[in-house]
Amino acid sequence: MLFSQLSGNVNDALLSQDGGDISLYYILFFGFGFASVSIFMILFMVWRRRKCIVDKVIEAELIEKYQDFLTSFLLLPLDESFLGIQKSDRQSSRLDSKDIQDPYRRRILADQIYLLHSQLSGQQAVQLVNYFFGLGLQEEILNMINSSNWTNKVKGMQMIQAFELVEYVDKIDEYVNHSNRDLSIHAIVVRLSLDRSLAVLSEINYNLNTWECHKVYDAIKRFRIDSTDLLDIQSSANTGFDFLNRLTDAFNMPSKSKVDKKLQYV
Amino acid sequence: MFNLFLEYVVHFFEYGIFFYCMFILTSYIVISFISTKEVFKYTNRKKILELDSVISSPFQPSVSIIAPAYNESVTIVDNIRSLLSLHYSALTIIIVNDGSKDETLQVAIDAYDLYLTDEVAVEEIAAKPIRGIYRSRKKAFSKLIVVDKENGGKADAINVGTNVCSTEYFACIDVDCIIDQDAFLRLVEPIMNGGDTKVGAVGGIVWLTNDADIKCGKVMKIRAPKSYIAQIQVVEYFRAFLLGRPAWAKDNGMLLISGAFGVFDRETVMAVGGYNHNTVGEDMELVMRMHKYYRENNIDYKIAYIPDPLCWTEAPSDFAVLGRQRNRWTRGTIECLKFHKEMCFNKKFGILGYISYPYWLLAEWIAPYAEAGGLLFVAVIAILGLANWPFFLALLFLVYTFAVSISIYSILIQELSYAKYESVSDLLILVKAALLEPIKYHPKTVKWALSGNLDHFTGQNKGWGEMTRTGFKKAD
Numbered sequence: 001m002l003f004s005q006l007s008g009n010v011n012d013a014l015l016s017q018d019g020g021d022i023s024l025y026y027i028l029f030f031g032f033g034f035a036s037v038s039i040f041m042i043l044f045m046v047w048r049r050r051k052c053i054v055d056k057v058i059e060a061e062l063i064e065k066y067q068d069f070l071t072s073f074l075l076l077p078l079d080e081s082f083l084g085i086q087k088s089d090r091q092s093s094r095l096d097s098k099d100i101q102d103p104y105r106r107r108i109l110a111d112q113i114y115l116l117h118s119q120l121s122g123q124q125a126v127q128l129v130n131y132f133f134g135l136g137l138q139e140e141i142l143n144m145i146n147s148s149n150w151t152n153k154v155k156g157m158q159m160i161q162a163f164e165l166v167e168y169v170d171k172i173d174e175y176v177n178h179s180n181r182d183l184s185i186h187a188i189v190v191r192l193s194l195d196r197s198l199a200v201l202s203e204i205n206y207n208l209n210t211w212e213c214h215k216v217y218d219a220i221k222r223f224r225i226d227s228t229d230l231l232d233i234q235s236s237a238n239t240g241f242d243f244l245n246r247l248t249d250a251f252n253m254p255s256k257s258k259v260d261k262k263l264q265y266v
Numbered sequence: 267m268f269n270l271f272l273e274y275v276v277h278f279f280e281y282g283i284f285f286y287c288m289f290i291l292t293s294y295i296v297i298s299f300i301s302t303k304e305v306f307k308y309t310n311r312k313k314i315l316e317l318d319s320v321i322s323s324p325f326q327p328s329v330s331i332i333a334p335a336y337n338e339s340v341t342i343v344d345n346i347r348s349l350l351s352l353h354y355s356a357l358t359i360i361i362v363n364d365g366s367k368d369e370t371l372q373v374a375i376d377a378y379d380l381y382l383t384d385e386v387a388v389e390e391i392a393a394k395p396i397r398g399i400y401r402s403r404k405k406a407f408s409k410l411i412v413v414d415k416e417n418g419g420k421a422d423a424i425n426v427g428t429n430v431c432s433t434e435y436f437a438c439i440d441v442d443c444i445i446d447q448d449a450f451l452r453l454v455e456p457i458m459n460g461g462d463t464k465v466g467a468v469g470g471i472v473w474l475t476n477d478a479d480i481k482c483g484k485v486m487k488i489r490a491p492k493s494y495i496a497q498i499q500v501v502e503y504f505r506a507f508l509l510g511r512p513a514w515a516k517d518n519g520m521l522l523i524s525g526a527f528g529v530f531d532r533e534t535v536m537a538v539g540g541y542n543h544n545t546v547g548e549d550m551e552l553v554m555r556m557h558k559y560y561r562e563n564n565i566d567y568k569i570a571y572i573p574d575p576l577c578w579t580e581a582p583s584d585f586a587v588l589g590r591q592r593n594r595w596t597r598g599t600i601e602c603l604k605f606h607k608e609m610c611f612n613k614k615f616g617i618l619g620y621i622s623y624p625y626w627l628l629a630e631w632i633a634p635y636a637e638a639g640g641l642l643f644v645a646v647i648a649i650l651g652l653a654n655w656p657f658f659l660a661l662l663f664l665v666y667t668f669a670v671s672i673s674i675y676s677i678l679i680q681e682l683s684y685a686k687y688e689s690v691s692d693l694l695i696l697v698k699a700a701l702l703e704p705i706k707y708h709p710k711t712v713k714w715a716l717s718g719n720l721d722h723f724t725g726q727n728k729g730w731g732e733m734t735r736t737g738f739k740k741a742d
Contacts, residue, residue, distance in 0.1 A: 027660045034667035041671070041678045042697055048681065049690045154314040181459075182311060211458035214325040 062105060066112040069095060073131065074124050100135060110140045114159050129163045138165070145171050154186045161190040169194055177205050185212045192219040197226070279643040286636050287665065290629060294672055297513045302679055304512035305573045309683045312574070317451040320458075321353055327434045327457055328356040329450055329529065332427030333441040334420050335361055339368040343377040345441050346410065348483030354450035359410050360427045361441070365394075365417025374412050379403045387413075391540035393425040394418035420525075421541035421548040428532060428540055437529045440579065444475065444485060445527065449576040453529050456570040464567045466556050467530045469515075469523035470576035471507040473686070474500050476583060485578050488686045490695035495588060497699035498707045499581040504676035508573060508683070515571030519622040521557075521602075523569070525549035527577035534559060545605070547598020554606045557618055575684060589714045596718025599630050634715035666704050673700035 099105045110132070117128050132138070144156030145168070153175070160168045172194070175187035185208075191200035201216070208216065219225070320326050331349055335342055342361070349359045363371045374380060380400040387396060393415075400412040415426050424438045435457065439445060446452075449470065457465045476491035491497050514520040523530075525548070538555045541548045553569060560567040582588040603626060610627065612619040647653045677696050680686065687693055720726075 024657055024660055027657075027664050031660065031664040031667050034664070034671040038667065038671040038674045041674045045674075045678050045681050045693055045697075046690055049685075049693055052685065053688075149310075151310050151314050158314075182314065186314070207461075209459055209461040210325050211455065214320065214323045214458060217323065217325065218319040 059108065062108050063112060066099075066109050067116070070112060070116050070128070074120075074127065106137065106140055109135070110137045110159070113137065114162055117162055132163060141165070141168070150180055150183050153183060157186050157190045161193045164194065166194050176200060176203055181206075181212070185215050188212075189215055189219045192216065192225060193223045196223060279639065283636060283640045283643065286628075286632075287640075290633070291668055293625065293629065294668075298509045298672065298675060300513035300516060301509045301511070301573075304516055305508055305679060305683050308512075308573050312452075315455060317448060317455065320451045320454065321355055325458060326354070326356050327454055328358070329354065329454065330358040330360050330427070330431035330433040330436040330532075331445075332360045332362060332424050332431065332436050332438045334364050334423030334427070334438075335366065335370055335441045336364045336417070336420075336423075337366045337368045337370060338441055339366070339370045339373045341442065342370050342374050344483065346374065346378065348444065350407065350410065351447065351483065352445060352450060353447050354454075356433070357409055357450065358431060358433055360430055360436075361410070361412045362423040362427045362430075363412065363414045364419070364423040365415060371412070371414050375400065378407050378410060378412075380410075380412055387426070387430045390429055390536050391425045393422050393429065393540075396426060396430075399430065419543065421543050425540040428535055431532065434532060435529050436532050436535070437527065438525070439577070440526045442579070443472075443526050444480065444483060444578040446576045446578070447484065449527075450529075452572060452574055452576060456568075456572060457529075460568060460570075462566060464534075464560070464565055465531065466534050466560060466567050466569050467523050467528055467553060468570045468572065469511070469520070469528045470572050470574050472503065472524050472526045472577045472579055473507075473575040474503055474581045475578045476500075476581050478578070487688070489689070490687060490692040491581075491583075493583050494699060494702070494706070495585060496581045496583055497695060498703050499588075501673050501676060501696055501700050501703065503581075504680050505673065508679050509672070509676050511571050512573045514622060515569065517617050518568055519617040520569050520571055521554055521618070521622050521626060522550040523553050523571070524577075526579055530556075542605075545598060545601040546594045547602045550598060550602045551605060554602055554609070557615070558606065558609070561615055561618075573683070575686070585710065589710070589717075592711060592714035593718040593721060596631075596634075596715045597722045599626065600719065600722045603627055603631060631719075634712045634719065637712050638716060669704045669708070670700055673703060 095109075099109060113128055113132050117125055117132075120128060141156045141159045141163075144152045144159070147153060147156070157172060157175075159165075160172065169191070172187050172190050175183050176191065178184040178187065184204075188200055188204065192198065198220070331352075333345070333349065335345075338345065346359065346361060361374065363374070379402050381403055382398045383401050385399045385401075387399065395416055397414040397416065400414065402408065402410050411430065413426055413430055415423065418426075427438070428436060435454075437450070437453070453468050453470060456468055473488070474491070474496065475485055475488070476493070476496035477489055478485055479487040479489075491500065511520060511522075528549070530552070534556055535552070538552070538559045540552075542551045542555075545551050556567075557569065559565075582591055603623070606623070609615045609619050609623045611624065615623070644653065644658060674697060677693060677700065681693065687696070
């Protein structure tokens with residue numbers, strides 16, 4: 001009697017005559033759903049890993065080819081052909097049309113020029129920038145800046161900064177007070193680099209935090225910006241005296257006493 | 267009357283456990299998706315951070331590493347060398363010799379040309395007495411401080427280190443962990459980016475290195491461990507660090523920063539009285555107390571987490587050691603939840619009171635009871651011949667496929683974010699471990715958790731238990 005009652009309860013709850021089949025159906029549906037998703041994830045993971053291994057090899061080969069080519073380009077005399085096909089017996093030093101047309105290869109080539117440029121100065125750096133333009137790779141920068149992915153925008157900004165493309169300064173200005181603070185601080189750094197002055201700091205409409213102060217400090221050091229310009233922005237209510245104080249502290253500049261004095265009256 | 271009682275019992279198990287399972291399943295899915303978003307947000311942002319510039323920045327916060335050492339004479343020299351090579355200029359390394367019975371102190375003195383100073387630390391946090399503070403005569407090791415103290419356990423050693431250190435932040439680490447060389451550059455970024463928000467602590471991913479290649483204190487190559495027990499822990503760590511903590515940290519609801527590696531604001535830790543000696547879950551307890559302190563003092567704060575592998579450690583490689591570790595974790599969780607029970611559904615604690623605390627209570631503490639209760643229920647109805655086998659098997663199939671899919675998802679997220687395992691075979695080994703986990707491993711974790719509960723409620727204080735490790739494999 002008791003057993004039959006218990007049995008009835010279990011069956012009622014878990015597999016009642018009127019709705020039990022449906023419950024079982026749902027449970028099996030979700031069970032097979034999770035199993036299918038798991039199988040899909042495993043297959044995707046294996047496919048992706050294999051693809052990564054292959055891509056890594058191709059990328060390594062392309063990087064080697066472009067580095068070799070760029071080195072030859074800088075060391076050997078230029079041919080009249082501006083597209084960089086040089087008078088060289090070394091086949092590896094040649095670019096083919098695929099290198100210029102294929103977006104994936106163009107991106108790698110642009111990256112290599114950018115990396116090499118960061119290690120050069122003087123005539124060779126200028127030569128490399130000219131070459132960059134000769135290949136029409138500035139389109140890559142515009143694509144990056146106009147990309148919906150904000151990290152691509154930053155990468156584009158870094159290239160503008162590296163190649164000192166002052167004509168793109170309007171593009172950068174759009175992002176100086178952007179709500180994405182990472183994007184904003186990169187735009188500020190690029191402006192500092194292109195302007196070679198601290199003028200952009202007066203345009204900021206928020207107070208910089210320690211990280212952003214560090215980025216500005218780093219830019220001032222890297223681009224050897226005259227820090228006496230700091231005095232020019234003391235009248236700006238936008239930038240914040242806190243920043244000034246930190247910055248003058250960091251540089252241990254003579255302007256520190258002036259900033260401190262001014263702070264007493266704020 | 268008896269029949270009615272039995273009916274209630276049966277209904278409790280039928281519905282209670284069913285809805286509990288649904289709650290766990292749903293919460294796992296939600297937490298996993300929030301975490302995934304956070305992980306990709308971080309990895310995407312990491313590409314443009316340019317952290318190298320922090321090394322020479324005057325804006326970097328000063329940090330001390332506090333590493334308690336007990337009977338580490340064999341490894342102490344290499345471990346200190348590894349810490350000295352970290353990329354961070356405002357760094358002090360404080361090794362606290364916690365009354366080792368072996369030659370730990372002497373080995374360090376000889377290797378780093380240490381001398382006994384006449385420095386005295388102010389005992390802001392009560393701790394066992396300091397026997398001496400040592401510094402190196404060599405300029406190259408000027409960042410190194412070795413503190414010799416009476417034995418008092420890990421929490422006491424960190425408290426002594428906190429008293430000795432004079433930096434803005436301190437990091438506590440297990441001395442046998444390998445810290446990524448750029449770990450501090452990455453850890454201080456959320457602190458520097460905090461603005462007016464006080465960043466009380468920052469944690470990161472702890473990654474397992476069993477069978478990995480280690481060279482000069484650096485992890486050179488990660489591969490799937492050979493032993494099943496280590497493989498499944500790798501998957502467990504993926505679930506915890508990639509699919510769990512990022513979601514909790516997003517809205518400041520994280521209750522735990524791993525004891526193996528975390529950075530803490532010294533001023534706050536001092537204000538809350540340092541590590542608690544009376545629990546084996548001192549890492550979680552400290553974080554909970556910090557939350558409480560900030561909330562009670564209306565301080566705008568953040569307990570941050572970066573989903574980045576910063577610390578490498580070796581997982582226990584036999585069931586006995588692992589069982590002791592899990593028993594300890596369970597006791598620690600229960601102790602912390604009991605110490606801070608006023609947080610539960612307390613509006614003063616916001617997300618902590620309404621989500622984090624109840625979740626830990628239900629999903630961490632209660633889970634082993636629910637699982638064991640469910641199994642017992644099935645066993646009873648099977649013995650009584652009442653089991654509805656088609657339904658039971660279907661439910662079992664659902665739970666199994668769900669558990670496996672979450673584990674495989676965590677391996678996939680690892681692959682899409684950090685891709686530390688370079689070969690397909692390594693990934694397949696981890697997938698195989700995930701497939702076997704619900705059958706081969708999970709019942710053991712339930713058993714360890716139940717034994718932890720039993721030890722807690724019977725008042726058996728087993729302390730930390732002995733941990734034996736096989737040692738890192740050196741790269742060729």
